[in-house]
Amino acid sequence: MTPEVAYTRRAQAMLRAVVAGRAQVSCSCEPDLFIDGVSCGDQFTAHALAHAGLITASRLAAIGQRVPAALTPAGLAALADRAA
Known part of the structure; x- marks a missing residue:
């Protein structure tokens, strides 16, 4: 995980x-x-x-x-780290 990417707002x-179940990935x-059926404006991120x-x-x-997106265990941990 790269802090420059994973820890931006x-x-x-x-x-x-x-x-939240609002995202799909190709x-x-x-x-x-x-997100919500619209292409994300920051595809680099x-x-x-x-x-x-x-x-x-x-x-x-x-x-x-396109299929529903899912967080990996690392994604869940990254999200939890920022919430703490």
Whole structure:
């Protein structure tokens, strides 16, 4: 986990949207994040969260297909660390 990405307020808001069930990711090597059905305006941070292992697709799907996003155990820990 990189502090520059994981500990920004924007990244934390993205993680909270995933927990709330409001987020989807596209299945690809550079997964795009969608919140409330709209493309997230900061895909750089979305990609960084995915590459840091904080968010992932909730299930396997075809390349490019959108599926619900899920937090990994590391993502849950990052969110809990900031809440404490």
